[in-house]
Amino acid sequence: MRNLLPPPRSGQPAGAEAHERADAARNRQLLLDAAQQLVREQGVDGLTMDALAKRAGVGKGTVFRRFGNRSGLMRALLDHSDTKFQAAFMFGPPPLGPGAPALDRLIAFGRARLLDIEVEGELHRAAEIGEGVGRYGGPPYGLLKAHVSLLLRAADAHGEIPLLADGLLAVLGAPMVLYQMTALGYTREQIGDNWEAFVRRIVE
Known part of the structure; x- marks a missing residue:
């Protein structure tokens, strides 16, 4: 052989x-x-x-x-952060990971993402702006959308699931979240509470 x-x-x-x-x-x-x-x-x-x-x-x-160089380090760090987040919602403990009701997992997903954006927001914002419209067709966004869509279906959400998933993920976009924190003065907890209320209106 x-x-x-x-x-x-x-x-x-x-x-x-x-x-x-x-x-x-x-x-x-x-x-x-x-x-x-x-x-x-x-x-x-x-x-x-x-x-x-x-x-x-x-x-x-x-x-x-x-x-x-520093730019290469920033890109590697963002990939590293995204990989850890993906592992957490795919394989980690509940409520972010498997084992909790779909609604609870959706709420935990948003709050965990907001924590990442709060501490690494400039990295996320630079990446999202740099990728422009093309980011929505790339694998990182595709995985997030697939996960949110899966949870929406499991929670018996009504409507066009792909559109609902895009709408929910838009709430977690780094440029918007950083604007809400830095310009409008909202805390991560307040934005997280708004995420939870938004999710519940869609699902319940």
Whole structure:
């Protein structure tokens, strides 16, 4: 049978190469966790390559090798945040994850998303504005829409489910949420209460 595995580099055993890849992935994860902590504590402006290197206890060159520049770090951090959020609502504990009634999961979904936007809002806003209309056809938005649509159907919501899902997700758009917080002075809790009331009007 033909061996489908690529040959080891420079005579290095395949197992050692796989171990190196696992170490690299783990180190990248640790760097992104440290970056997320910095953003939560100091805001996006506090996230610099120097600050991340110091927080993670690595050389600055290591950070540049992993992400290239600050823009690359920001994109990687947003992907990291979205991946953790997706894992939470797909596989995490209830009420955000499986095991709770659909209505409770919808409410928890919005409140959890608002927490992400509050602490990493500039990242979300930059991404949403940068992607423009095209973001609605991309996989990240598609997964959120599919999840909300599934919960709406499970909750026996009436109406065009895809349109309802888009309408609900629009309430959680980072530019709108940040405007409500910074310009209008609403708290995350108030916006979350409005989300819950909106969801209940649609479902109940």
